[in-house]
Amino acid sequence: MTGIVISGTGVYTPPHSISNETLVESYNAWATAWNDDHKAEIEAGTIDAMQMSSVEFIEKASGIKNRFMMDGKGPTDPTRMYPNLSELAPEGPMGTPVQVQMALAAAEKALAEANLKGEDIDLVILSSSIWERFVPSMATELQKILGAKGFAFDMAMACSSATFGMSTAVDAVQSGMANKALVVTAEYITPAMNYTDRDSHFIFGDAAVAIVIEREAETKSTSAFRIHDRKLFTEYSTNIAAGFGTRTLIERDKISHPDQRFIQQGRVVFKELLPKVIDHVNAQLAAKGYKVEDFKRFWLHQANINMNMFATRKLLGEDPTQDKAPIVLDEYANTAGAGCIIAFDKYKDDFKPGEFGLLCSFGASYSIGSFILERI
Numbered sequence: 001m002t003g004i005v006i007s008g009t010g011v012y013t014p015p016h017s018i019s020n021e022t023l024v025e026s027y028n029a030w031a032t033a034w035n036d037d038h039k040a041e042i043e044a045g046t047i048d049a050m051q052m053s054s055v056e057f058i059e060k061a062s063g064i065k066n067r068f069m070m071d072g073k074g075p076t077d078p079t080r081m082y083p084n085l086s087e088l089a090p091e092g093p094m095g096t097p098v099q100v101q102m103a104l105a106a107a108e109k110a111l112a113e114a115n116l117k118g119e120d121i122d123l124v125i126l127s128s129s130i131w132e133r134f135v136p137s138m139a140t141e142l143q144k145i146l147g148a149k150g151f152a153f154d155m156a157m158a159c160s161s162a163t164f165g166m167s168t169a170v171d172a173v174q175s176g177m178a179n180k181a182l183v184v185t186a187e188y189i190t191p192a193m194n195y196t197d198r199d200s201h202f203i204f205g206d207a208a209v210a211i212v213i214e215r216e217a218e219t220k221s222t223s224a225f226r227i228h229d230r231k232l233f234t235e236y237s238t239n240i241a242a243g244f245g246t247r248t249l250i251e252r253d254k255i256s257h258p259d260q261r262f263i264q265q266g267r268v269v270f271k272e273l274l275p276k277v278i279d280h281v282n283a284q285l286a287a288k289g290y291k292v293e294d295f296k297r298f299w300l301h302q303a304n305i306n307m308n309m310f311a312t313r314k315l316l317g318e319d320p321t322q323d324k325a326p327i328v329l330d331e332y333a334n335t336a337g338a339g340c341i342i343a344f345d346k347y348k349d350d351f352k353p354g355e356f357g358l359l360c361s362f363g364a365s366y367s368i369g370s371f372i373l374e375r376i
């Protein structure tokens with residue numbers, strides 16, 4: 001046992017709800033116009049025509065029905081196909097980034113649940129997959145806005161950004177480096193998507209989550225979860241990638257190249273990552289003397305319905321119910337590091353003291369982060 005609790009969580013849901021129907025309609029309009037523009041080459045057989053996307057495929061292959069975006073107009077405008085700046089966008093290069101504003105909205109909810117104010121926090125970790133700004137650190141700007149003390153820093157671990165951030169916060173509180181930590185995963189991910197790629201245009205949505213981590217002996221929360229154990233894993237893989245970075249500032253002719261945005265080998269990810277997730281969780285439970293029956297609920301990473309069903313079926317030995325392994329990706333799509341925390345936030349209020357749950361992220365890099373939690 002760590003002596004540390006999660007004393008509050010919060011979710012920020014962006015303002016624009018975009019259905020599969022809307023997304024497919026705009027993609028197909030874009031693809032039809034592209035095919036018209038390239039009619040001669042397509043007829044000569046020198047290039048392939050763009051295939052149409054379909055609502056039925058997306059729902060069957062991924063379980064996603066909807067996603068939220070900070071700007072919904074740009075990605076669904078067939079003459080644009082990438083986001084406009086959000087309505088929250090700052091004026092001037094040093095205005096508060098959209099990502100920090102998303103983080104703030106989630107943080108305020110988590111602090112309220114923990115019965116804390118910004119000034120009570122002395123460690124802020126902004127841990128996300130994709131970065132709107134590198135310098136100055138966005139976490140330090142959030143720290144300033146919240147009136148938090150101590151120190152703050154940015155970190156990144158793709159789809160496990162929240163769980164790895166939480167684990168780092170536990171270390172800091174356990175070691176005495178900090179007393180009360182706020183971890184925020186603000187996934188402003190739509191700018192990194194390629195809305196002209198039929199295989200991936202539907203996968204991601206924007207969202208932010210926040211988690212307060214503090215000592216059990218000090219918490220004022222009435223709904224805290226004790227952290228019994230945590231286990232992290234990484235193994236390098238390029239099967240999920242987004243190539244942009246400082247090199248994009250040098251190789252400027254490549255900025256529109258598809259490999260600068262999100263790309264994946266979806267089937268390979270499915271096959272390679274899931275066995276690692278199942279082994280990881282089973283090894284953690286065995287090492288700590290738990291059985292799957294000890295857990296009321298599994299809050300899993302939210303990438304794909306078939307992946308989630310497969311993982312929980314393998315772990316539990318039966319088909320999972322929404323109660324046992326809740327799905328939020330139908331509404332939110334894949335929100336990278338935020339997904340398992342959205343599931344936790346929305347499906348934790350019915351827990352009674354003494355009941356256990358398992359939180360587990362998995363995804364790009366590859367990365368896996370799992371926590372054994374008990375409601376106190």
Ligand SMILES: CC(C)(COP(=O)(O)OP(=O)(O)OC[C@H]1O[C@@H](n2cnc3c(N)ncnc32)[C@H](O)[C@@H]1OP(=O)(O)O)[C@@H](O)C(=O)NCCC(=O)NCCS
Nearest residue numbers: 053054057061062159198199266267269270303304363364
């Ligand atoms: C990406 C993913 C949804 C694709 O589902 P899939 O069932 O594997 O589908 P495939 O990629 O094999 O494509 C099947 C067919 O549908 C087609 N297709 C792809 N996108 C389509 C779309 N939007 N609409 C219609 N058809 C589509 C493909 O071209 C392919 O056609 P083909 O059989 O003629 O070659 C799925 O592999 C996945 O989610 N994998 C895990 C990804 C993941 O978790 N990533 C982690 C990010 S954190």
